[in-house]
Amino acid sequence: MIGYVDTAPAPAATDALSLDVRGVQYSYPDGHVALRGVNLTVPRGERIALLGPNGAGKTTLVLHLNGILAGGEGTVTVGGLTVNRDRATLAEIRRRVGIVFQDPDDQLFLPTVAEDVAFGPANLGLRGAELAARVTDALDAVGMTEHRDRAPQHLSFGQRRRVAVATVLAMHPEILVLDEPSSNLDPAARRELAAILRGLPVTLLMVTHDLPYALELCDRALILDAGQIVADAPTADLLADTTLLAQHRLELPYGFQVQGRAPSYRIP
Numbered sequence: 001m002i003g004y005v006d007t008a009p010a011p012a013a014t015d016a017l018s019l020d021v022r023g024v025q026y027s028y029p030d031g032h033v034a035l036r037g038v039n040l041t042v043p044r045g046e047r048i049a050l051l052g053p054n055g056a057g058k059t060t061l062v063l064h065l066n067g068i069l070a071g072g073e074g075t076v077t078v079g080g081l082t083v084n085r086d087r088a089t090l091a092e093i094r095r096r097v098g099i100v101f102q103d104p105d106d107q108l109f110l111p112t113v114a115e116d117v118a119f120g121p122a123n124l125g126l127r128g129a130e131l132a133a134r135v136t137d138a139l140d141a142v143g144m145t146e147h148r149d150r151a152p153q154h155l156s157f158g159q160r161r162r163v164a165v166a167t168v169l170a171m172h173p174e175i176l177v178l179d180e181p182s183s184n185l186d187p188a189a190r191r192e193l194a195a196i197l198r199g200l201p202v203t204l205l206m207v208t209h210d211l212p213y214a215l216e217l218c219d220r221a222l223i224l225d226a227g228q229i230v231a232d233a234p235t236a237d238l239l240a241d242t243t244l245l246a247q248h249r250l251e252l253p254y255g256f257q258v259q260g261r262a263p264s265y266r267i268p
């Protein structure tokens with residue numbers, strides 16, 4: 001085990017604790033074991049990068065955070081509420097944990113941007129001025145106000161990703177989970193999205209293969225490999241440990257160097 005890997009018992013539920021994942025194991029119906037006992041604690045307001053090679057279990061873990069996947073061992077708690085199959089609980093969990101999937105087209109399906117952003121809060125029962133304010137604020141937060149009456153399918157990929165973020169922000173989530181937020185963005189769009197994400201007052205968990213993006217946005221990073229968290233440390237320390245990165249098929253871009261405490265942060 002490397003870094004500050006969390007093997008401690010679950011801390012008591014507190015307002016400062018946004019997410020707690022305890023002993024989560026999961027096998028797909030075909031018997032493939034994807035998660036092998038994941039423990040993870042995220043204090044409110046932290047920004048965390050979830051790194052790991054293809055097939056490590058990152059998406060499987062993310063899908064446990066709002067109950068899309070369940071049924072294995074262990075528990076997931078969001079702001080003190082345990083994820084389970086109860087309908088009322090699931091609805092509240094899905095409000096608290098907003099997931100922005102890699103492909104924005106998975107989240108945009110209505111004729112206009114504003115309607116897509118209104119869809120979630122309208123389902124929560126919001127109407128009138130309150131609903132309008134949710135839409136306006138969410139579009140403002142991602143810099144898409146001027147596009148509110150356009151058809152999502154006429155927007156660029158980068159614009160659609162911003163709208164997908166807005167659809168989640170309109171739900172006032174406690175935790176924003178992003179799957180590969182920088183993929184397919186040009187350098188300017190990548191930088192602009194980073195500025196938006198940095199300014200959001202939410203707990204953020206970001207799955208990414210873009211290690212410089214993880215460094216830019218997240219103070220803390222985890223490596224998940226073969227269904228287990230194998231490192232949990234300040235992002236700079238973790239990315240400075242080139243041996244560790246190589247062990248888990250992670251690579252920094254050519255010429256990119258990180259100053260960190262590697263490998264002194266390792267627990268022997």
Ligand SMILES: Nc1ncnc2c1ncn2[C@@H]1O[C@H](COP(=O)(O)OP(=O)(O)OP(=O)(O)O)[C@@H](O)[C@H]1O
Binds near residue numbers: 028034054055057
């Ligand atoms: N529906 C499924 N049925 C069976 N096995 C699956 C299913 N979905 C994923 N897996 C397996 O579970 C493991 C974890 O997959 P997962 O998609 O969570 O990895 P990942 O870390 O998100 O990978 P990537 O970086 O490629 O997106 C993989 O070995 C994968 O083959």
